[in-house]
Amino acid sequence: MLRLARSGHERQVEMEKRQFCSSSALDETARIQRLLDVSSALDQVTDLDSLLDRILTEARSFTHADSGTIYLRDGEKLRFAYNAASASLISDDSERKRFNYLNHIIPIDEHSIAGYVAQTGKPLIIDDAYEIGENVPYSFNPRFDQEANYRTVSMLTIPLKSAQGKNVGVLQLVNALDRESAEPIRFTEDDILYVLLFGKDAAAAVEKASLTRRIILRMISMSELRDPKETGAHVHRVAAYSVEIYQRWATLHSVNTDELRRNCDLLRLAAMMHDVGKIAIPDVILRKPSPLTKSEREIMMTHTVVGARLFRDIDSPLDELARQIVLNHHERWDGTGYPGTIGDIDLDPIVMGPGKRGQEIPLFARIVGLADVYDALVSRRTYKEPWKEKTVLETIESESGKQFDPEVLTAFFDVHPVLLAIKMKYAE
Secondary structure, three states: OEEEEEOOEEEEEOOOOOOOOOOOHHHHHHHHHHHHHHHHHHOOOOOHHHHHHHHHHHHHHHHOEEEEEEEEEEOOEEEEEEEEEOOOOOOOHHHHHHHOOOOOEEEOOOOEHHHHHHHHOOOEEEOOHHHOOOOOOOEOOOHHHHHHOOOOOOEEEEEEEOOOOOEEEEEEEEEEEOOOOOOEEOOOHHHHHHHHHHHHHHHHHHHHHHHHHHHHHHHHHHHHHHOOOOOHHHHHHHHHHHHHHHHHHHHHOOOOHHHHHHHHHHHHHHHHOOOHHHHHOOHHHHOOOOOOOHHHHHHHHOHHHHHHHOOOOOOOHHHHHHHHHHHHOOOOOOOOOOOOOOOOOOOOOOOOOOOOOHHHOOHHHHHHHHHHHHHHHHOOEOOEOOOOHHHHHHHHHHOEOOOEOHHHHHHHHHOHHHHHHHHHHOOO
């Protein structure tokens, strides 16, 4: 049973027994086929953030919605997870990206629209957010509209329920647009049916991607027990920095949408694992508060090779990318990094080779290497205080063509405002 709010009044409509309505059997068949194709595509997405982006992209496309938001359930609260807004809502690209790194939490209760849907487990349709009326417990908060000079009209909010009935979050779409006038209109009942069916597959995909991320974070937590610098916040920051830098680099190099989407899906998870090899480094070195000796530095450098060995049985694109990043993220553009070119990384003892130079270093390792250095400089460590942002940027810029790829640096500076938002979201 759908719970609907229309012009300030609620009305109940039995929807489960209806089928897709269209002007022709061909339209109906095409719509159902699209649903199947999209659902199948979602199952192939590994990274949670990439998945949320895909879910919102498809839901907005089908309903012609101007914007959308996904909240994920976190205990008895909803945590803002992803937003997709058109240029009419947020015109600046950096501002749109920064918006996705807000730490916004909503209680699961009847007071907010998203909280109400999460609590009741029932979809909610609103034709005009400013005309809900007083006979319902929830209300619309106009604060964002006021700040963004926007006008929310129609809203479609559904619970994301898994096949087992577990509520994993809420999907909210805002302002269905007329395809000719681009003016806000009500969501149609066909829109509702599609989103409800789509939401079941989306919820299952979210559960799967969330599990994958939890498994990776558990593996990283083993390193965290050994190395106080290798925290969950650190790996989240490095991964998010890396994705934003790559997206900008890809735009500058005209990478097509499908390739960009595939790479972002893998990059975030692979970047999280960049230092897993440190689990093999002795505590006396990892936890040493003072500078390392020459022999200690040589032992520390082996974490790149040891980590890469964990992915020796490559059986997926994620394994391959993780291996590249783990092995090469300490190489330098000028060829003075490590571990360098090694014939067989499985041989002991590990002997460092001549450093890889320039394009010999895989692109994603160059990106993660920069993200890792930036995070190290702006973060507090046992042996140092965080550097001032201005000093960090000046230092990084001075390493163009030496430690860092100049083109990757260009992308880094282009997205720097977004990186600041990431740093705040995943603060220690």
